[in-house]
Amino acid sequence: MKKSYTQQKLALQGGHQAVGSIGGRGKPKIGVEEFMAVAERFGFSKSALKGIRDAIKSEDLGRGAFLANYYSGLKESKVQAFERVAREIFGSKYAIGLSSGTGALHSAFAAAGVGPGTEVICPAIGFFATASAVVMAGGVPVFCDVDESLSMDPKDIERHITPRTVALAPTCVMGSVPDMPAIMKIARKHKLKVVEDCAQSCGAKVKNKFVGTYGDFGCFSISAYKIVGGGEGGLLLTKTKREWERANCMSEGGGLWRPVRFARPRYDGELFCGTNYRMSELEAAIDEVQLKKMLAVVKRFNTVKQRIISKLQTFREIRPQTLNDTKGEVGYTLRFFPETIELGRRINDALRAEGIGCGMRGLDAPPDWHIYHDMFPLTEVNGPVPENCALHCPTYLKKGGKAVYQRGDCPVADDLHARGISISLNQWYTATDCRNIAAGINKVLSAYCTTDANAKPWF
Numbered sequence: 001m002k003k004s005y006t007q008q009k010l011a012l013q014g015g016h017q018a019v020g021s022i023g024g025r026g027k028p029k030i031g032v033e034e035f036m037a038v039a040e041r042f043g044f045s046k047s048a049l050k051g052i053r054d055a056i057k058s059e060d061l062g063r064g065a066f067l068a069n070y071y072s073g074l075k076e077s078k079v080q081a082f083e084r085v086a087r088e089i090f091g092s093k094y095a096i097g098l099s100s101g102t103g104a105l106h107s108a109f110a111a112a113g114v115g116p117g118t119e120v121i122c123p124a125i126g127f128f129a130t131a132s133a134v135v136m137a138g139g140v141p142v143f144c145d146v147d148e149s150l151s152m153d154p155k156d157i158e159r160h161i162t163p164r165t166v167a168l169a170p171t172c173v174m175g176s177v178p179d180m181p182a183i184m185k186i187a188r189k190h191k192l193k194v195v196e197d198c199a200q201s202c203g204a205k206v207k208n209k210f211v212g213t214y215g216d217f218g219c220f221s222i223s224a225y226k227i228v229g230g231g232e233g234g235l236l237l238t239k240t241k242r243e244w245e246r247a248n249c250m251s252e253g254g255g256l257w258r259p260v261r262f263a264r265p266r267y268d269g270e271l272f273c274g275t276n277y278r279m280s281e282l283e284a285a286i287d288e289v290q291l292k293k294m295l296a297v298v299k300r301f302n303t304v305k306q307r308i309i310s311k312l313q314t315f316r317e318i319r320p321q322t323l324n325d326t327k328g329e330v331g332y333t334l335r336f337f338p339e340t341i342e343l344g345r346r347i348n349d350a351l352r353a354e355g356i357g358c359g360m361r362g363l364d365a366p367p368d369w370h371i372y373h374d375m376f377p378l379t380e381v382n383g384p385v386p387e388n389c390a391l392h393c394p395t396y397l398k399k400g401g402k403a404v405y406q407r408g409d410c411p412v413a414d415d416l417h418a419r420g421i422s423i424s425l426n427q428w429y430t431a432t433d434c435r436n437i438a439a440g441i442n443k444v445l446s447a448y449c450t451t452d453a454n455a456k457p458w459f
């Protein structure tokens with residue numbers, strides 16, 4: 001007869017164990033074959049699929065491929081390998097692999113000391129993510145105008161500096177580069193942090209130094225749309241251990257990255273509440289491979305652009321985009337500014353008819369969050385709840401802050417954004433493709449403009 005519970009001896013006292021063994025056998029969360037079925041859908045080559053299969057098998061700890069950079073044991077995780085490659089390629093002391101470029105920016109701004117009552121100077125042209133990340137950190141973006149490089153105009157920065165300013169956020173625009181030496185000089189003079197947003201120019205250089213390594217923080221998007229990219233990812237470079245730790249606090253749950261993850265603060269101010277922007281192991285495995293190809297990709301793009309612009313004539317009614325470093329920029333777009341929108345329209349249509357892919361916005365284009373006045377989540381001055389809007393923050397108001405955003409604040413950006421013609425370039429163009437494209441541009445511009453050897457050169 002079965003003994004009642006009160007008659008049974010506890011295992012502690014030499015009785016039978018209630019749970020001697022577990023019969024249920026778990027299945028891997030994601031098995032190798034399931035994983036391969038996903039990988040095959042991306043159309044990788046046979047050799048790449050073999051590499052992926054080998055990698056997953058070696059990762060399989062009995063539970064299936066382990067895809068999180070979390071409790072990954074003693075060996076180097078895929079994310080750590082990605083970070084190591086990033087440090088080696090960029091020559092940077094610290095690197096963090098993240099889930100997005102926006103996550104990199106948010107972590108960088110928080111680490112830089114952006115918070116309630118502070119301002120960050122951002123360029124009028126770039127992408128909304130930069131300004132949004134400032135707000136996410138509790139600060140307020142202030143836009144400065146651009147010059148003909150389409151990057152932050154160093155001459156327009158100082159008039160925006162107030163006692164509330166803590167950082168500058170120079171942003172690379174479509175492969176091009178800001179005048180980083182000039183921007184750094186202003187930042188150092190005013191003791192401001194520099195958060196570089198290099199999402200659109202990963203691998204570009206200014207004076208033989210990578211963008212993202214000038215400032216205190218270098219932020220990159222590693223999304224599929226970018227120069228280096230897998231699916232969704234980000235990379236953050238920092239120069240100091242303290243800033244690396246602060247950025248990690250924001251990006252990894254307030255301090256979960258530490259050797260003893262739940263330990264008390266190791267020093268005053270070490271920990272603060274953060275979010276989770278961890279990069280996944282799968283993304284890191286892809287991004288490590290992609291990052292190793294970066295220099296070759298950049299070189300191909302740059303060669304294509306140089307081949308084309310070296311053959312272009314100069315025209316009185318056209319101003320080519322200023323290239324702050326002709327050899328260092330990535331060169332995946334070729335831009336120029338016709339004298340008027342009307343002239344631009346004619347040139348744009350004629351270029352397309354010649355088979356040259358290009359675009360121009362004009363004044364009646366749909367909104368675009370790459371220019372300050374169309375960044376509606378910001379310009380509408382809302383938070384998730386009204387009290388949570390950085391611009392309504394009492395600390396900000398008490399310090400005299402009163403940012404408002406409207407078209408006309410940055411007239412050069414307004415004008416160039418409307419008037420610019422962008423020709424997209426492909427890294428795989430052959431020398432003949434480049435010759436034909438250059439000939440097409442010369443043909444169209446000669447039809448509508450005046451050749452002039454003294455006009456602004458292409459580089």
Ligand SMILES: Cc1ncc(COP(=O)(O)O)c(C=O)c1O
Binds near residue numbers: 103127200221233
């Ligand atoms: C200049 C710039 N900054 C930041 C981002 C945001 O990157 P992600 O999409 O990886 O968050 C982008 C993406 O397009 C960008 O172009």
